[in-house]
Amino acid sequence: MKPMYTEEDKRMENSIARVIRLYFNRTQDHLSEYGLFRGQPPILALLVADDGMSQKTIADKLDLSPATVTVTLKRMEKSGLVTRHMDERDQRVLRVHITEKGRDMFNKSEQTMIDVTEEILEGFTTEERRVFHDFIARMAENMESKMEKQD
Numbered sequence: 001m002k003p004m005y006t007e008e009d010k011r012m013e014n015s016i017a018r019v020i021r022l023y024f025n026r027t028q029d030h031l032s033e034y035g036l037f038r039g040q041p042p043i044l045a046l047l048v049a050d051d052g053m054s055q056k057t058i059a060d061k062l063d064l065s066p067a068t069v070t071v072t073l074k075r076m077e078k079s080g081l082v083t084r085h086m087d088e089r090d091q092r093v094l095r096v097h098i099t100e101k102g103r104d105m106f107n108k109s110e111q112t113m114i115d116v117t118e119e120i121l122e123g124f125t126t127e128e129r130r131v132f133h134d135f136i137a138r139m140a141e142n143m144e145s146k147m148e149k150q151d
Contacts (some may be wrong), residue, residue: 026119039064040109044082045064046061084097
């Protein structure tokens with residue numbers, strides 16, 4: 001039997017939504033200083049780790065639709081962050097390569113994430129950070145398990 005949904009639960013729901021909104025807004029504020037958009041740093045991170053990845057692999061790894069990845073990559077290509085080329089062995093596959101500008105923007109976006117994380121955790125002790133991480137990791141696992149059941 002599920003526990004009853006209380007006023008405290010409603011306040012927690014509102015706080016979670018508020019933190020998510022503020023975190024994304026703050027992150028986007030920083031990223032926009034470099035001309036980056038929220039969905040671009042995860043793609044840059046994948047390409048730093050494995051340059052030449054296919055568009056399909058990027059979509060799969062980020063759990064995004066191929067159409068969303070195509071639109072994002074076109075914008076990134078126009079900005080000079082990546083290049084796209086047909087695979088030499090399979091013309092149906094588009095390979096994505098990070099440029100030097102893309103690597104530079106990846107480094108800046110990584111620093112942005114560090115800075116925003118430090119802002120959000122300001123005033124937390126080391127122990128509070130550890131406990132908070134444990135709670136957030138459990139929340140993510142709960143959500144992932146629900147999403148897996150839907151698939």
